[in-house]
Amino acid sequence: xxxxxxxxxxxxxxxxxxxxxxxxxxxxxxxxxxxxxxxxxxxxxxxxxxxxxxxxxxxxxxxxxxxxxxxxxxxxxxxxxxxxxxxxxxxxxxxxxxxxxxxxxxxxxxxxxxxxxxxxxxxxxxxxxxxxxxxxxxxxxxxxxxxxxxxxxxxxxxxxxxxxxxxxxxxxxxxxxxxxxxxxxxxxxxxxxxxxxxxxxxxxxxxxxxxxxxxxxxxxxxxxxxxxxxxxxxxxxxxxxxxxxxxxxxxxxxxxxxxxxxxxxxxxxxxxxxxxxxxxxxxxxxxxxxxxxxxxxxxxxxxxxxxxxxxxxxxxxxxxxxxxxxxxxxxxxxxxxxxxxxxxxxxxxxxxxxxxxxxxxxxxxxxxxxxxxxxxxxxxxxxxxxxxxxxxxxxxxxxxxxxxxxxxxxxxxxxxxxxxxxxxxxxxxxxxxxxxxxxxxxx
Numbered sequence: 001x002x003x004x005x006x007x008x009x010x011x012x013x014x015x016x017x018x019x020x021x022x023x024x025x026x027x028x029x030x031x032x033x034x035x036x037x038x039x040x041x042x043x044x045x046x047x048x049x050x051x052x053x054x055x056x057x058x059x060x061x062x063x064x065x066x067x068x069x070x071x072x073x074x075x076x077x078x079x080x081x082x083x084x085x086x087x088x089x090x091x092x093x094x095x096x097x098x099x100x101x102x103x104x105x106x107x108x109x110x111x112x113x114x115x116x117x118x119x120x121x122x123x124x125x126x127x128x129x130x131x132x133x134x135x136x137x138x139x140x141x142x143x144x145x146x147x148x149x150x151x152x153x154x155x156x157x158x159x160x161x162x163x164x165x166x167x168x169x170x171x172x173x174x175x176x177x178x179x180x181x182x183x184x185x186x187x188x189x190x191x192x193x194x195x196x197x198x199x200x201x202x203x204x205x206x207x208x209x210x211x212x213x214x215x216x217x218x219x220x221x222x223x224x225x226x227x228x229x230x231x232x233x234x235x236x237x238x239x240x241x242x243x244x245x246x247x248x249x250x251x252x253x254x255x256x257x258x259x260x261x262x263x264x265x266x267x268x269x270x271x272x273x274x275x276x277x278x279x280x281x282x283x284x285x286x287x288x289x290x291x292x293x294x295x296x297x298x299x300x301x302x303x304x305x306x307x308x309x310x311x312x313x314x315x316x317x318x319x320x321x322x323x324x325x326x327x328x329x330x331x332x333x334x335x336x337x338x339x340x341x342x343x344x345x346x347x348x349x350x351x352x353x354x355x356x357x358x359x360x361x362x363x364x365x366x367x368x369x370x371x372x373x374x375x376x377x378x379x380x381x382x383x384x385x386x387x388x389x390x391x392x393x394x395x396x397x398x399x400x401x402x403x404x405x406x407x408x409x410x411x412x413x414x415x416x417x418x419x420x421x422x423x424x425x426x427x428x429x430x431x432x433x434x435x436x437x438x439x440x441x442x443x
Contacts, residue, residue, distance in 0.1 A: 008110035009232065013259050015103045016287075023096050028282040030073055030097040033063050037074055039273050041296035047074055069093050104262065111204065111261065112147040115337075120199040123390040124150070128337045131352045138355050138405065140421035142302070142331045146353060149204035150338035151194060155222055156211040157344045161239045163268060165293070167305040167333030168362045170210035177343040179218035187222060187343065189375025191229040197382060203232035209340055213251070214240040220250050233258035237291070239266035242275055255287060264289045270296060302331030304356035304363035332356055332363025339382060346372050350385045355405070355420075401442035408440035 016024065037043060046057045054074070058067045072079050072087045072094040079087040088095050118125045128148060135143040159166075160173035177183050194202035205226065213219045213236050227233040233254060241248045255263050267273045267290050276290070292299055301307055334353040341348045349369045356363040367389050370381035402408055406417040406424070414427035415436045426432070 008107065008114060009260050011103075011110060012107050012261065015100070015107070016259070019100075024286060025283065026093055026096050027100045028286045029064050030070065030093070031286065032277065032282040033065075033070065034073060035267075035273065035277075035290045035292065036061065036063075038292045038298045039267065039270050039294075039296060044298070051075060051077075065093070073097065107262075108145075108147060111149075115148050115150050115201050115204045117150075117198050117201040120201075121197060121386075123386055123392050124198065124338075126392065127386075127390040131337045134403070135353060137419055137422035137424065138403075139331060139353070146335050147204070148337045148353075149206060149335060150198060150201050151205040152209045152336045152340050153190075153205060153207045153222075154209050154211045154340070154342040154344070155207055155213070155216040155219060157342070159210060159212050160215050160243075161212055161268075163239060163266075163293070163306070165301055165305075165307040166210075167302055167307060167356075168210045168364070169305040173215055175344065176216040176218070179221045183343065184221070184225070186375060188225055188229060190341070190378050191226060193375055193379040193382070195230055197379070200231070203230045205230065206234040206236070208237060209336075212238055212240050214238045214243045214247060217244070217247060219247070220254055223251070223254065227258055227260075233260045235261040235263060237264040237266060239268060239293075241265045242272070242279065245279060252284070252288065259287075262287055262289050264291055266291045266293055269294045302333055302356070302363065304332050304334075305361065308356060308361055334362070334364035336364070339385075348372060348378065348381050348385075350389060357405075399443060400439045402440055408436070410436065 019027075037047075043057070043061060046060075047054050050057055054067045058065075067074075069091060070093060072082075072091050088098050115128060116125060128150065132143070132148060135146070139146075156176040157174040158172050159170035162170075162172065179187075191202070191205075194205065207213060207216075207219065207222055207226065216222070219236075223234050223236070236251055236255070238248070252263065255261075265276060265285075265288055267276065273290070273292070276285075280288075293301075332353045332355060334351070337352040338350070339348050340351045347369060350367040351364045352367075353363060354360050354365050360366075368385050370384070372378040372381050402417055403419075406419050409416040409418055413432070414425060415432065417424040417426070426436075429435075
């Protein structure tokens with residue numbers, strides 16, 4: 001059953017309200033331990049060398065709490081060998097964290113369901129679902145973490161951070177759209193168009209892409225408008241949380257005020273993590289996911305965008321190289337199936353995630369781009385894209401073909417479509433012998 005917008009927000013708020021202050025502090029403390037563990041290979045090696053008694057390592061790094069009481073958190077072999085439920089059975093504090101993490105995953109699923117709009121916009125709904133299904137085979141497990149919001153708004157022209165591995169190859173920062181009377185009027189009009197065309201699915205929007213929210217000093221004003229018009233305060237991801245600490249704190253305070261979604265800091269180095277931990281307490285960052293990047297991180301990188309040009313800096317582990325490569329060495333950091341809007345340039349693109357390739361190196365397809373200068377022109381651009389790219393049925397003269405990334409392999413009474421991640425086996429259709437080779441021809 002699809003979760004309602006009110007239910008998704010209520011669930012998130014209840015994650016905090018139904019837990020005691022002590023439980024929330026425990027979660028915050030464990031979260032901070034996990035962040036350092038994920039970022040610091042030296043720490044992981046020290047713990048690995050002292051599995052029987054890591055208490056001195058905890059003391060060295062200033063971690064609060066009994067190391068043994070948190071064994072399922074830091075002892076990966078223990079958790080793997082015991083099994084998920086058994087590993088946490090005798091560890092009450094670890095169970096508190098596990099419950100919190102389970103709730104985070106459930107809420108992410110609710111955000112995915114917010115993008116559904118079968119009643120208010122059936123063509124868009126069907127188009128979005130087709131791309132979700134395509135990526136189930138194109139991206140494999142990577143697709144499980146994509147929530148498929150329907151729109152992203154760029155408030156800036158380019159990004160000041162300049163990560164070498166940027167999965168969408170952000171351009172250098174050239175400026176932001178100030179919250180002037182003209183821009184504010186256009187912005188609010190655009191949001192009203194989104195609600196009119198897509199209903200509550202407009203709540204999935206967020207205000208960055210190949211940009212960083214902290215490059216826009218007016219980000220809080222734009223974000224509050226989003227809340228007032230759509231009903232949801234947008235999720236923020238920044239790779240520059242220390243650029244303007246006062247601005248970061250203002251956004252976090254609004255996130256706490258409206259309490260709709262988890263925010264995120266992208267942490268580029270271990271030193272930045274240490275500075276973030278010094279600047280913000282564990283309690284302050286309870287509702288902020290730290291996405292650990294850089295050398296020594298336990299997380300892998302998708303080979304997309306600029307990372308495709310620096311494959312020598314990634315490998316199958318996080319040892320001497322800059323970062324670990326993601327599973328299969330492929331993927332995308334894109335998430336939107338819908339519209340990519342740039343406010344400074346007044347442009348809107350129809351996009352959807354895909355596995356990065358020579359044709360689509362940024363990990364998303366672009367079907368069309370249009371310019372607009374008013375909310376009405378914005379609406380007309382969106383409606384035109386829907387009409388041209390989201391037919392409710394295919395014209396009878398449309399040539400059929402299998403996806404270009406799938407290899408057609410005929411068999412006796414069946415055929416296979418082999419991709420880099422997934423192989424599909426098709427059988428049981430009486431027309432297979434005649435139709436499949438014709439479809440494989442693509443003409």
